[in-house]
Amino acid sequence: MNKKRILSMAAIPLAGLTGMLNAATPKEKPNIILFMVDDMGWQDTSVPFGPEKTPFNRLYETPNMERLARQGVKFTNAYACSISSPTRVSLLTGMNAARHRVTNWTLNYNQSVDGKSDVLKYPEWNLNGMSPTQGVEHTCVATPLPQLLKDNGYYTIHCGKAHFGAISTPAADPENLGFQVNIAGHAAGGLASYLGEENYGNKKDGTKSSPFAVPGLEKYHGTDVFVTEALTREAIHALDSRDPRKPFFLYMAHYAVHIPINKDKRYYQKYLDKGMDPIEAAYAGLIEGMDKSLGDLMNYLEENKLTDNTIIIFMSDNGGLSAAGTGRGGDANTHNLPLKSGKGSAYEGGIREPMIVSWPGTTKKESVCEDYLIIEDFYPTILEMAQVKRVKTVQPVDGKSFIPLLTGKGKNPSLNRALYWNTPNNWGPTGPGIAATCAIRQGDWKLIYYYETGAKELFNLKDDLGEATNLALTNPEKVNELSTKLGKFLRKSGGQRPSFKATGKPAPWPDETF
Incomplete structure (x- = not known):
């Protein structure tokens, strides 16, 4: 496994590729399972993704994640966006969030979810999500990943949370994005209930249910089957x-481990017995139920002799929920320690994710990769895994294939690269790093810029994983270097920024304040 340290260079978007599709026969192509967990933090597992086991790793029980890690490679520096919709749109389009402009979570058509601000006016972002077709306002138009896989001979199945487009838009239905089967996926990014006894939030009398009610699982209504x-x-x-x-x-x-934190009776008492408070015991049960699902799928592959030709990719869509007033037990902003803050934050607790890849015959067992990658990289990587060598897309692709990190062959895609985030919005909850921000990581260095105040924070993640010491004042050269790269990328990709209500003027780009 290539463990070279990462250098810096602005990520250059790939042009839409054109040409003939590959002619490999279907039997030569691997099966692919992308196992995506909702709101799972870097520490919500018994698998340590840091340099050593932590109290959280010793508290939670995820034996099947451990099993998967023994079979493949564990990524310690895998990144997504800090909120669900931006991550999921980047996954399906290969675009950085600054480019696709779905920079907050989506639900109702043409209705922004941005919180209130007395200072900032937030930009008109793509609040309707992505779209496979032109003509839907406030959407990002793109060629979806599952459509390309379907066109190249794959049987495509969507199961669980979708959250790609607002209600009544084409992307609200995964079948419009190339999935041949859609199980329980719709516009909402959360769920009304995990409980079959509560019909997963659907009303018995047929009247309108919550927009977060899980669709398509009527056969389990009235049972004790947890939605996971x-x-x-x-x-x-x-x-x-x-x-x-x-x-x-x-x-x-999976909808797990998103709120509401319902009790899964299969695991709840065990975590109470460990001394956890009731909310956190229920949360731990959500994690273990998710892990059982992973194990059930792995067992299915083994029983049907599919293991040797099936790739499993495990990932989360954003950091673990931790802000005050959002439903977690215990102390706010501590659930992802040693990472700072959580979901919605520009700090590592909001964007660094647990990731494992098992590719039999390709990945080295029980290996660890310290090179970093970001969610838009999944698009070209999965296409390469599927032997889809040349395709036509309507969008530019920012992601880079991380196949060399799996094979140890070829050029390391993380060398000479920077990663970028842009969230010119207000998620709603308050907490450290939860604000209208943009950020860049280059090698061990990370810069966060706050649009409202112009403040900049500089951290060396190698020495300060918890982002406790702001080095901006003592290292102005590095601040200026990263600010220039970040500003250049945001302009080039069409990134948005808020403006000031008092003057109507846009907030400065990060390279306009030194």
Whole structure:
């Protein structure tokens, strides 16, 4: 595994690729399972992604994540956006969030979810999400990843949380994005209930349910089947029903571990007995139920002799929920320690994710990769895994394939590269680093810029993983260097910025304040 330290260079978007699709026969292509967890923090697992085991790693029980890590490679520097919709749109388009402009979470058509501010006016972002077709206002138009896989012979299954487009837009239905099967996916990014006893939030009398009610699982209504278990059973049924002559792509996108923190009776008491408070015991149960789903899928592969030709990619969409008033137990902003803050934040607790890849015959077992990558990299990587060598896309692709990090062959895609984030919005909750921000990571250095105040924070993540010491005043040269790169990227990618209500003027770019 290549563990070279990462140098710096602005990420250069790839042009839309054109040409003939590859002619490999379906039997030569691997099956691919992308196992995406919602709101799972870097520490919400018994697998240590840091240099040593932590109290959280010793508290939670995820034996199947441990099993997957033994089979493949663990990524210690995997990044997403700090909020769900931006991450999921980057995943399906290969675009950085600054470019696709879906920079906050989506739900209702043409309705912004931005919180209030007395100082800033937030930009008109793409609040309707992504779209596979032109003509839908406030959307990012792109060629979706599952459509390309479907066009190249894959049987494509979506299971669980979608959250790609607002209600009534084409992308609210995963089948409009190239998925041949959609299980329980719709516009909402959360769920009303995990409980079958509560019909997953659907009303019994047929009247309108919450927009967060989980659709399509009526057979489990009135039962004691937790939604995580129901989704797993339906995913396995879809795999059993597929055309075995085709490779499959299963996007297993759990609603867990998003709020509400309902009790999964299979695990709840065990964590109470460990001394956890009731809310955190229930949260730990959400984690272990998710882990059981991973194990059930791995067992299915083994039982059906599919393991050797199936890639499993494990990832989370943003950092673990930790802000005050958002439903967690214990002390706010501590649930991802040693990482700072959590979901919605520009700090590491909001954007650094647990990631594991198992590719039998390719990845080295029990290996660790310290090179960094970001969520838009999944788009070209999965296409390369699927042997889709040349495609036509309507969007430029910012992501870089991380296949060399899996194989140890070829040029390291993380060398001479910087990673970028842009969130010119107000998520709503308050907490450290939760604000209208943009950020850059280059090698060990990370810069965060606050649009409202013009403040800049500089951290060396190698020496200060918890981002406790702001080095901006003592290292102005590095601040200026990163500010210049970040400002250049935001302009080039069409990034947005808020403006000041008092003057109507836009907030300065990070390289306009020194």
